[in-house]
Amino acid sequence: xxxxxxxxxxxxxxxxxxxxxxxxxxxxxxxxxxxxxxxxxxxxxxxxxxxxxxxxxxxxxxxxxxxxxxxxxxxxxxxxxxxxxxxxxxxxxxxxxxxxxxxxxxxxxxxxxxxxxxxxxxxxxxxxxxxxxxxxxxxxxxxxxxxxxxxxxxxxxxxxxxxxxxxxxxxxxxxxxxxxxxxxxxxxxxxxxxxxxxxxxxxxxxxxxxxxxxxxxxxxxxxxxxxxxxxxxxxxxxxxxxxxxxxxxxxxxxxxxxxxxxxxxxxxxxxxxxxxxxxxxxxxxxxxxxxxxx
Amino acid sequence: xxxxxxxxxxxxxxxxxxxxxxxxxxxxxxxxxxxxxxxxxxxxxxxxxxxxxxxxxxxxxxxxxxxxxxxxxxxxxxxxxxxxxxxxxxxxxxxxxxxxxxxxxxxxxxxxxxxxxxxxxxxxxxxxxxxxxxxxxxxxxxxxxxxxxxxxxxxxxxxxxxxxxxxxxxxxxxxxxxxxxxxxxxxxxxxxxxxxxxxxxxxxxxxxxxxxxxxxxxxxxxxxxxxxxxxxxxxxxxxxxxxxxxxxxxxxxxxxxxxxxxxxxxxxxxxxxxxxxxxxxxxxxxxxxxxxxxxxxxxxxxxxxxxxxxxxxxxxxxxxx
Numbered sequence: 001x002x003x004x005x006x007x008x009x010x011x012x013x014x015x016x017x018x019x020x021x022x023x024x025x026x027x028x029x030x031x032x033x034x035x036x037x038x039x040x041x042x043x044x045x046x047x048x049x050x051x052x053x054x055x056x057x058x059x060x061x062x063x064x065x066x067x068x069x070x071x072x073x074x075x076x077x078x079x080x081x082x083x084x085x086x087x088x089x090x091x092x093x094x095x096x097x098x099x100x101x102x103x104x105x106x107x108x109x110x111x112x113x114x115x116x117x118x119x120x121x122x123x124x125x126x127x128x129x130x131x132x133x134x135x136x137x138x139x140x141x142x143x144x145x146x147x148x149x150x151x152x153x154x155x156x157x158x159x160x161x162x163x164x165x166x167x168x169x170x171x172x173x174x175x176x177x178x179x180x181x182x183x184x185x186x187x188x189x190x191x192x193x194x195x196x197x198x199x200x201x202x203x204x205x206x207x208x209x210x211x212x213x214x215x216x217x218x219x220x221x222x223x224x225x226x227x228x229x230x231x232x233x234x235x236x237x238x239x240x241x242x243x244x245x246x247x248x249x250x251x252x253x254x255x256x257x258x259x260x261x262x263x264x265x266x267x268x269x270x271x272x273x274x275x276x277x278x279x280x281x282x283x284x285x286x287x288x289x290x291x292x293x294x
Numbered sequence: 295x296x297x298x299x300x301x302x303x304x305x306x307x308x309x310x311x312x313x314x315x316x317x318x319x320x321x322x323x324x325x326x327x328x329x330x331x332x333x334x335x336x337x338x339x340x341x342x343x344x345x346x347x348x349x350x351x352x353x354x355x356x357x358x359x360x361x362x363x364x365x366x367x368x369x370x371x372x373x374x375x376x377x378x379x380x381x382x383x384x385x386x387x388x389x390x391x392x393x394x395x396x397x398x399x400x401x402x403x404x405x406x407x408x409x410x411x412x413x414x415x416x417x418x419x420x421x422x423x424x425x426x427x428x429x430x431x432x433x434x435x436x437x438x439x440x441x442x443x444x445x446x447x448x449x450x451x452x453x454x455x456x457x458x459x460x461x462x463x464x465x466x467x468x469x470x471x472x473x474x475x476x477x478x479x480x481x482x483x484x485x486x487x488x489x490x491x492x493x494x495x496x497x498x499x500x501x502x503x504x505x506x507x508x509x510x511x512x513x514x515x516x517x518x519x520x521x522x523x524x525x526x527x528x529x530x531x532x533x534x535x536x537x538x539x540x541x542x543x544x545x546x547x548x549x550x551x552x553x554x555x556x557x558x559x560x561x562x563x564x565x566x567x568x569x570x571x572x573x574x575x576x577x578x579x580x581x582x583x584x585x586x587x588x589x590x591x592x593x594x595x596x597x598x599x600x601x602x603x604x605x606x607x608x609x610x611x612x613x614x615x
Binding site for chain 2: 027030031033034037038040041042044045047048051059064106107109110112113114117119120125128129130131132133134135136137138139140141142143144147148162163165166167168169171172173176177179180181197198201211212214215218219222226259263266267270273274277278281282284285
């Protein structure tokens with residue numbers, strides 16, 4: 001990696017080539033491939049949107065309903081009649097935002113240490129973390145409930161936020177990312193300038209790992225937003241739950257499941273997630289030129 | 295965590311990391327220990343007891359209600375000779391391989407394409423993210439109909455190129471291909487975003503230099519992109535292994551309607567019954583909590599073993615992981 005040293009700091013992140021000869025044909029081929037991928041990715045989503053505009057019986061009729069129906073408003077109305085959609089959405093937002101902020105901080109801090117510092121027990125502690133990560137998650141639910149009940153967190157959002165505040169997935173990810181992104185010369189230089197550990201973390205490490213943090217932030221938020229099994233167990237008051245748990249209460253109301261309503265609920269629940277992605281993903285390919293020494 | 299030493303090996307192959315404070319005692323590193331402490335404190339508070347309890351459980355017989363009965367090693371002895379468990383390991387590995395290799399290759403190609411100077415990359419990125427958030431209920435309905443024998447899209451395509459219909463959700467291989475396809479569809483964009491983030495660590499100047507030396511796109515990919523992406527590739531391989539070998543949702547939603555005896559049975563002939571599905575079946579269908587715990591520890595060992603193999607394979611050619 002020494003080759004990069006001494007190169008002028010101006011940089012166009014990830015733009016490998018300016019247009020060169022033959023790019024026009026290659027550009028069209030590139031778009032053709034990307035569009036095929038786009039269609040494959042979006043078609044089921046489109047279909048799901050269409051389902052939300054139909055009644056349950058229409059959804060399961062043949063041929064599949066691929067055009068908008070007229071049931072959307074009716075589905076929305078029965079959705080809002082059956083669950084406290086906005087109340088549970090606020091709960092979900094509180095949990096997902098708190099966890100995301102905590103995870104971004106704790107995971108990137110720990111990852112910085114594992115990626116760039118040497119200290120007694122480093123390998124063992126890292127291996128232990130990876131081993132813990134590999135324990136099947138299903139093992140923990142029941143005993144964890146007992147512990148939470150003891151300390152009185154059951155039924156509160158604390159039971160969701162605190163255990164999720166740091167995780168091996170994010171530490172491992174940020175460690176791998178920092179290995180490639182933070183060059184030792186940068187740290188050495190900042191140390192000569194008298195920067196301590198926290199300043200190195202905040203002013204040297206974090207600015208160059210923004211794409212890595214963006215990925216971790218988006219998918220931590222999403223994981224919390226969509227989490228279902230643990231909130232279902234831990235939130236014992238059916239009137240004070242997260243959105244996914246509220247949506248699950250729609251199954252089997254009035255004897256059978258109204259799939260039109262279920263699809264509408266799932267779709268409306270996605271909107272905050274899509275906003276977070278749209279905003280967060282811009283950070284993945286952002287202009288890192290300023291401030292970051294390359 | 296008596297098993298921890300077994301996994302000591304993988305990270306041990308990382309002799310890297312500049313020794314910033316090499317010659318001081320343990321206490322002088324207190325900032326570093328403090329910085330990594332949250333994860334371990336959370337595990338000690340909320341993870342250790344559950345893990346210990348399940349270990350304890352695996353040496354007992356318990357139906358979840360009555361009294362526990364000490365069983366010694368007999369649950370593990372039975373596990374070793376349980377052909378259904380070994381079958382579920384086979385299913386899991388086949389499904390994992392069918393999903394993981396296409397997924398990683400496609401994700402890498404997508405990321406490199408999106409990273410090149412292409413227009414509308416925001417639109418593409420957004421579109422490729424959608425499979426990851428499309429409602430599980432919708433995914434189950436849609437893929438159920440894509441792989442339906444008489445009306446499905448998959449068979450329509452086969453017939454269009456002159457091949458016979460396949461009863462996808464009724465044959466051992468069809469089930470595995472269907473689950474693998476579903477997983478590939480759902481996770482390719484996710485991995486592409488990981489790779490895309492990883493690509494941002496490669497300075498544009500390197501590509502420019504390569505281009506001036508007359509390197510083509512393929513050469514550039516193998517000489518520059520791939521070697522510099524190795525830490526991120528290692529991450530993706532390990533994560534795909536850990537999550538892929540514990541796959542549960544995909545087979546469960548796809549096969550729950552065709553399952554005859556239980557929602558965890560994994561379809562006809564149990565061809566889609568993964569290890570975690572088998573764990574659920576033993577624990578919650580059969581109320582065999584002791585054996586379920588033993589199965590879970592069996593899963594843990596398989597996952598650790600595979601992760602070590604992967605770690606070795608990806609990192610071998612480069613010491614700096």
